Amino acid sequence: MKIAAGQFTCVPVDVAANVRQMTVLAGQARAQGAELVVFPELALTGYELDAVLADPGLWATAEDPRLDLVRMSGIATVVNCVAATDGPRPAIETLVFGADGELLTSYRKQHLFEHEQAAFVAGQHDGRFEFGGVRFALATCYDNHFPDLTARGSADECQVHLASSLYGTGGGVDELAAIYPGIAKDLNMYVVMANHVGPAGPWTGCGRSSVWAPGGAPVAEADAQTAMLVMADVG
Secondary structure, eight states: OOOEEEOOOTTTOOOHHHHHHHHHHHHHHEEEEEEEEEEEEETTTTHHHHHHHGGGOOBTTOOOGGGGGTTTTEEEEEEEEEEOOOOOOOSHHHHHHHOOOOOOEEEOOSOOOOGGGSSSOOOOOOOOEEEEEEEEEEEEEEGGGGGGHHHHHHHOOOEEEEEEEOOOHHHHHHHHHHHHHHHHHHTTTTTEEOEEEEEEEEEEEOOOOOOEEEEEEEEOOOOOOOOOOEEEHHH
16 A cells, blocks of 8 residues: 655645645545545644634534545545544544545544643543554654553554654754654554654744654655655555
């Protein structure tokens, strides 16, 4: 199976514009033979926490009609967003849609980063799904810094680890370069990471969305400036 990571610069709190960008990348991935594409953390709105938390109208659900374009793009999509919950606080949630647009699974970020902890509900369950005969594990950005979480995916016979993330220029580059190939090496899994590129809330995304093979060897890497896809055969 060929899968892709798509990086782009989000338009702050413009859901329609960001869905259009994801739909274009999804279409390009499909045209190049990919069956699944994963996008960065909070790809629906950008990492604009103050604005998003102040406006529940920006919170999404799996049935949200604003997602129709990307959901029905003919390729499986992994879309991370601020999502409504049953309580007053939202979650940072990953929605996984199959090629037919049906929801395959959802996953809420379990390990919230510093300033996220007071604003969001932490997830309580791991993210898993099967697609095209391949078993996938899900994690969101800071989740990937916790070896117990990533190890559970390997123990659960997942072959591919998917990460929607935001790493900025500066120290984020070093973190990215250490964490993700380390998961691939230690757990003998494919790792696919989608990152922001360009302005992302208070940071500047450093790009470099990548795929690593089991054992940690790099397979494909995006640049640090461009909205683009990287893809590789997995499984």
